Amino acid sequence: MSVSEATGAVLVICAHTGDFVWRAAGAMALASASGANVTVLCLSFGERGESAKAWRDGLELAEIKALRRQEAIQAAEVLGAAIEFADAGDYPLRESDKLIDEIVRCYRRIRPAVVLTHPPADPYNPDHPAAARMALQARVFAQAVGYEATGEPLGAPPVFLFEPHQPEQCDFKPDVLLDITEVFDVKRRAMECLKAQRHMWDYYTDLARRRGVQLERNAGPNLGLLQSTMAEAYMRVYPQVTRTLA
Numbered sequence: 264m265s266v267s268e269a270t271g272a273v274l275v276i277c278a279h280t281g282d283f284v285w286r287a288a289g290a291m292a293l294a295s296a297s298g299a300n301v302t303v304l305c306l307s308f309g310e311r312g313e314s315a316k317a318w319r320d321g322l323e324l325a326e327i328k329a330l331r332r333q334e335a336i337q338a339a340e341v342l343g344a345a346i347e348f349a350d351a352g353d354y355p356l357r358e359s360d361k362l363i364d365e366i367v368r369c370y371r372r373i374r375p376a377v378v379l380t381h382p383p384a385d386p387y388n389p390d391h392p393a394a395a396r397m398a399l400q401a402r403v404f405a406q407a408v409g410y411e412a413t414g415e416p417l418g419a420p421p422v423f424l425f426e427p428h429q430p431e432q433c434d435f436k437p438d439v440l441l442d443i444t445e446v447f448d449v450k451r452r453a454m455e456c457l458k459a460q461r462h463m464w465d466y467y468t469d470l471a472r473r474r475g476v477q478l479e480r481n482a483g484p485n486l487g488l489l490q491s492t493m494a495e496a497y498m499r500v501y502p503q504v505t506r507t508l509a
């Protein structure tokens with residue numbers, strides 16, 4: 264199963280409100296365009312670690328959280344996704360049984376066919392691995408018949424790890440390149456909802472272009488032709504399940 268072919272629900276679990284926009288917005292826009300239900304669960308607003316401009320502008324914590332919340336709601340709307348906030352705090356995002364239980368309940372309710380989250384290593388931002396660890400643990404707990412939570416046990420949705428800001432430092436080596444050309448304008452509009460992180464808009468546009476070149480190279484011969492493919496890179500956690508090798 265690939266992200267673009269997903270017809271079941273898609274659940275994105277991220278540490279901060281900006282993360283899904285830079286790293287998974289293409290997959291989310293493709294899935295919602297195909298009619299899938301897409302939900303993003305933001306464990307925090309990124310109010311302390313990813314809101315430098317708002318702090319420099321003299322805003323208070325509550326105002327920053329409200330601002331980040333509003334921007335994320337707008338971005339999710341552009342992507343056709345539902346959005347939920349755990350408001351668990353960042354820097355640090357603390358791992359707890361309570362938060363993992365909340366994520367289990369989210370899995371049981373959404374019943375995702377595909378899960379997207381952070382890679383489990385990121386020396387620049389400990390909240391990202393914390394979110395990934397909790398997302399992966401909660402997925403396993405949600406599968407257990409004996410885990411006490413409302414709803415049927417979860418199946419085995421594949422987990423795709425989205426690309427971190429500095430992939431080499433995070434042991435990120437793509438094994439899925441997702442063609443997001445047809446929805447890239449949607450991703451760009453979602454990125455532009457995050458006005459305080461303007462410096463990221465072009466960075467993630469350039470990254471999509473580079474991943475697009477790599478996608479073409481992996482799809483066929485190198486003909487040296489100009490092309491405008493845009494892509495997002497992912498790693499898989501679990502083996503692909505298939506009846507044919509393709």
Ligand SMILES: [Zn+2]
Nearest residue numbers: 278279282313
């Ligand atoms: Zn983040």
